[in-house]
Amino acid sequence: MKYLWTEDTGAGLHFWQLVNQLFFDNELVIESKESNQGILNALSDLEIKESDKYYIAFDYVVDNQDIRNKYRLLRSLEKKSEGKVIILDIICFEHLILAFDKLVSWTGTRKADKIKIREDVLSAIENHRINLSKINSKKTLQYIAGFKRYSTERVMKSLAGELTENEKWSVRGSLMGECWYKDCCVSDHLYNLRCGKPEVEHGSEKMRMLIWSEEIQKIIKEVIV
């Protein structure tokens, strides 16, 4: 069996379930381990069978000490597994949403300041962090400076949250917003629509376009079914 373990429980888990359904023909077993510690615990206790493979969606950023410590342990477990455990190269689920090239046009968000911040942040991402010294916009730096304790993950989650507040595009709930995976239109106020109206209306097609986006493909190309 081939497993994909995620630390996410809500929309992030739902995302991987949809990826499995639409991209991998349900060949994977998707499981949430509920936290990064949950992933470590599960891997520590694991007895791997010859035919099994485990793909680990562990959110990794370099600027969080607890995550760094856990990632180090995870790497050592991966090393011992003789290729049976594979860590996917992921910052966090929200980064995948944020990096989707259709995000702004589909959601129809009109938050010009956040759209600009998104562009600045995405262009400053390098090796699991935002390189602040690559950002030249004073407004973007001020926005980031406003976080009580800065971390790459916090910025990603906050920005993704802000830019998906329209209609049912949210990625903050227990599932992905219905606009991502259901046929258009699922709005409760059809006559005052706050949506960018995607060029495709079929739910599966929208999700497929998301799955085929650059950042997501970089990650899932590691998964061989």
Next chain:
Amino acid sequence: MKGEKWMIYKNITFKADPFSYDLVFDDRITLVGGDSGTGKTVLYEILEDLRLTNEYKAIKLFNYKSDEFLEAMKRCRNNFIVIDNADILINDDIRTFINFEFSNQYMLFLRNCDGLNVSDKSFKVLKLDNNRITLEEEL
């Protein structure tokens, strides 16, 4: 506040008999970790002398003895700032200053990177090999 890549010193090299130091920096923020007794405080003390030379006059040093630490830190521009025992000394305010004051370069004797805009090249430990002391990437 404008983001610019800025390194005050790419290298700091000097001799302190019988040792020679060859410190190379790969990021504007360097965290020097490692256990007690690995030479962090000795290095700090040597830098106190080194900063009196013309070549290294941009070095500014802070430790628990520093007067008005917060205010003095915040006045620094175009400096190579070294903070000993940074886990104890720096608060969120200082972490924000470090993140966004791009004119300075920072070497922090610190174990916990939370709240700092570090890269994977920021994490170093002092290594002694044949009387030569270098900064190596933390494994």
